[in-house]
Amino acid sequence: MDIRDLWAEALAGVLARPVRSALTTLGTVLGITTLVITLGVAATAGNQIVGRFDELTATAITVEVPARPGGGPLVGWDSSAEVRRLRGVTSVSALAQTEESSNLRVTANDLVDPTRVTGQTLAVVAGDPELPRAARGRMVEGRFFDAGHVRRGDRVVVLGDQAARMLGVTRLTGAPAVFIEDRAYTVIGVLGGLGREQVLSTAVIVPPTTGAGLGLRNVTRVLVNTSLGAADLIARQAPVALSPNHHDELQVISPPTPKRARDGVQDDVNGLFLILGLVSLVVGAVGIANVTLVTVMERVSEIGLRRSLGAARRHIAAQFLLESTLIGMTGGVIGAGAGLVSVVAVSAAQRWTPVLDARLALAAPVAGALVGLLAGLYPALRAARMEPADALR
Amino acid sequence: MPDVMPDVIVLDAVSRVFPTDPPVRALRDVGLRIRRGDYVAIVGPSGSGKSTLLNTLGLLDRPTSGSYLLNGIETTALGDGARTRLRGREIGFVYQSFHLLPHRTVAENVMLAEVYGGHPRRHRRRRALEALELVGMSHRVDFPPGRLSGGERQRVAIARALMGEPALLLCDEPTGNLDSGNTEAVLDLFDGLHARGLTLLVITHEDEVSARAGRRVRISDGVLTEE
Numbered sequence: 001m002d003i004r005d006l007w008a009e010a011l012a013g014v015l016a017r018p019v020r021s022a023l024t025t026l027g028t029v030l031g032i033t034t035l036v037i038t039l040g041v042a043a044t045a046g047n048q049i050v051g052r053f054d055e056l057t058a059t060a061i062t063v064e065v066p067a068r069p070g071g072g073p074l075v076g077w078d079s080s081a082e083v084r085r086l087r088g089v090t091s092v093s094a095l096a097q098t099e100e101s102s103n104l105r106v107t108a109n110d111l112v113d114p115t116r117v118t119g120q121t122l123a124v125v126a127g128d129p130e131l132p133r134a135a136r137g138r139m140v141e142g143r144f145f146d147a148g149h150v151r152r153g154d155r156v157v158v159l160g161d162q163a164a165r166m167l168g169v170t171r172l173t174g175a176p177a178v179f180i181e182d183r184a185y186t187v188i189g190v191l192g193g194l195g196r197e198q199v200l201s202t203a204v205i206v207p208p209t210t211g212a213g214l215g216l217r218n219v220t221r222v223l224v225n226t227s228l229g230a231a232d233l234i235a236r237q238a239p240v241a242l243s244p245n246h247h248d249e250l251q252v253i254s255p256p257t258p259k260r261a262r263d264g265v266q267d268d269v270n271g272l273f274l275i276l277g278l279v280s281l282v283v284g285a286v287g288i289a290n291v292t293l294v295t296v297m298e299r300v301s302e303i304g305l306r307r308s309l310g311a312a313r314r315h316i317a318a319q320f321l322l323e324s325t326l327i328g329m330t331g332g333v334i335g336a337g338a339g340l341v342s343v344v345a346v347s348a349a350q351r352w353t354p355v356l357d358a359r360l361a362l363a364a365p366v367a368g369a370l371v372g373l374l375a376g377l378y379p380a381l382r383a384a385r386m387e388p389a390d391a392l393r
Numbered sequence: 394m395p396d397v398m399p400d401v402i403v404l405d406a407v408s409r410v411f412p413t414d415p416p417v418r419a420l421r422d423v424g425l426r427i428r429r430g431d432y433v434a435i436v437g438p439s440g441s442g443k444s445t446l447l448n449t450l451g452l453l454d455r456p457t458s459g460s461y462l463l464n465g466i467e468t469t470a471l472g473d474g475a476r477t478r479l480r481g482r483e484i485g486f487v488y489q490s491f492h493l494l495p496h497r498t499v500a501e502n503v504m505l506a507e508v509y510g511g512h513p514r515r516h517r518r519r520r521a522l523e524a525l526e527l528v529g530m531s532h533r534v535d536f537p538p539g540r541l542s543g544g545e546r547q548r549v550a551i552a553r554a555l556m557g558e559p560a561l562l563l564c565d566e567p568t569g570n571l572d573s574g575n576t577e578a579v580l581d582l583f584d585g586l587h588a589r590g591l592t593l594l595v596i597t598h599e600d601e602v603s604a605r606a607g608r609r610v611r612i613s614d615g616v617l618t619e620e
Contacts, residue, residue, distance in 0.1 A: 001510075009508060015496075016496035301490070301492055302494060307477070308451065308453065309486075309506050309508070309509055393444075
């Protein structure tokens with residue numbers, strides 16, 4: 001039997017009773033629509049939440065370097081250069097901050113003015129010259145120290161903007177100094193507008209060579225900024241670049257990947273509706289099976305006629321299977337259409353950007369066809385088993 | 394191919410017993426030979442075994458014992474698939490109730506005869522139109538069967554049976570649902586087909602129909618007798 005003939009016969013069989021065929025598809029339509037809406041809305045909503053993750057957090061990685069009692073430093077001050085070489089890294093900075101350096105007495109001058117509080121307990125942090133870029137800040141006043149300051153071990157500091165206000169340092173004209181534990185340091189700049197590491201705004205920042213005298217010998221934290229989308233990769237590569245032999249001792253704090261966020265949302269929303277959709281599909285399948293069985297019983301004489309015209313049992317089975325598959329697939333197509341329209345409508349009402357997975361739109365008719373195929377198995381078997389002599393009686 | 398064309402039907406000692414309680418012997422040692430171009434009527438009252446004989450001849454039922462050669466081929470030893478193919482190729486059926494598909498046009502109904510059994514799709518409609526012309530139904534090609542009279546429907550069914558040039562036209566009470574005028578038209582058509590060399594076997598209980606056949610065989614209680 002030519003496959004085109006089989007197709008034509010099945011199509012004619014479906015179209016012979018158009019109203020019944022249309023009603024038969026309803027169950028599949030409902031099931032597929034529910035599934036498409038559930039998956040589509042969940043994907044759209046999930047994407048919406050992902051959209052709230054701004055570029056800032058999605059590209060910021062922090063590597064915490066634990067102290068190693070007895071051993072040498074895990075990460076050297078020059079190691080950040082290795083991270084900078086990684087593709088996708090936009091800026092890196094190493095900094096040091098310890099328990100004892102967090103509560104140092106800092107004063108703006110050594111005059112004791114009883115009317116003013118000039119002494120502050122501030123955190124002193126050592127950082128390399130890349131720190132303003134890596135912390136996404138900008139110099140409010142003056143300048144940051146450079147490689148030259150670091151090399152010479154100059155006693156210069158940069159104040160965080162809050163720290164500068166607390167110390168009463170407002171202008172840099174006249175090269176003001178601050179005293180850390182009674183030693184004087186020249187203030188060369190004020191750092192403000194920090195995008196990350198807000199703690200720096202209340203800190204006193206010194207070059208690493210200078211910080212060594214304040215107990216800030218070893219790198220405790222590395223700030224890494226990546227280009228958008230590279231965070232996952234860099235989070236895996238940065239520890240190895242920083243400390244090839246002890247990379248597993250470093251702690252990487254990376255932004256949650258968008259995929260994970262989306263999965264989390266879907267898990268919450270989906271469960272119930274997925275079950276609802278699957279139940280509708282099963283009901284749809286039972287409906288198709290039922291109607292196809294009735295159709296087979298109504299078409300007994302047609303089956304007998306086809307057998308007398310030379311149709312084998314498998315031809316009869318194939319025709320009824322194809323008919324029920326067509327009905328299921330039609331339900332799938334209509335359901336996919338209705339579902340997608342609903343997703344767009346929901347998105348429009350919520351002012352969301354609809355996210356439509358092309359695979360979903362393609363899989364829905366296939367799922368419908370599969371439902372029809374399964375539903376048609378028993379009726380097709382009944383039709384094929386029929387004895388032609390009985391069928392023609 | 395043998396030099397001499399074999400007889401269309403050779404039944405030898407065919408019996409059919411239905412395994413009920415008590416067993417029903419629908420056919421008893423039936424022997425029948427139908428030659429190419431024969432026009433045979435099988436007559437008998439209902440319950441005489443007519444339907445069983447028709448089903449056996451039409452390869453819709455298997456005899457319990459005996460031998461049935463259709464066009465020189467021993468059919469009792471064939472498998473289900475081979476019997477189906479042979480049936481589709483060699484036998485054209487005409488039924489009392491026409492068995493036309495109500496939702497398809499006249500032409501589509503006739504073309505249905507070539508859907509199974511590896512007939513080419515090319516010129517199928519042309520062949521169907523030729524068959525319809527042969528039975529004088531060219532003017533109703535695109536009508537649904539529901540808008541035809543009984544006689545017209547039976548002529549369409551005959552056109553369908555003629556598709557694929559079967560060796561045998563097997564007719565089961567072909568005029569049972571027709572009035573006398575339409576019966577006459579169908580019987581005239583049968584005469585015409587017979588004149589063209591077609592082998593016809595008509596099962597009927599109407600004397601008017603059997604009188605037109607060249608040969609009458611009576612069946613009674615499963616036993617066949619020539620008249």
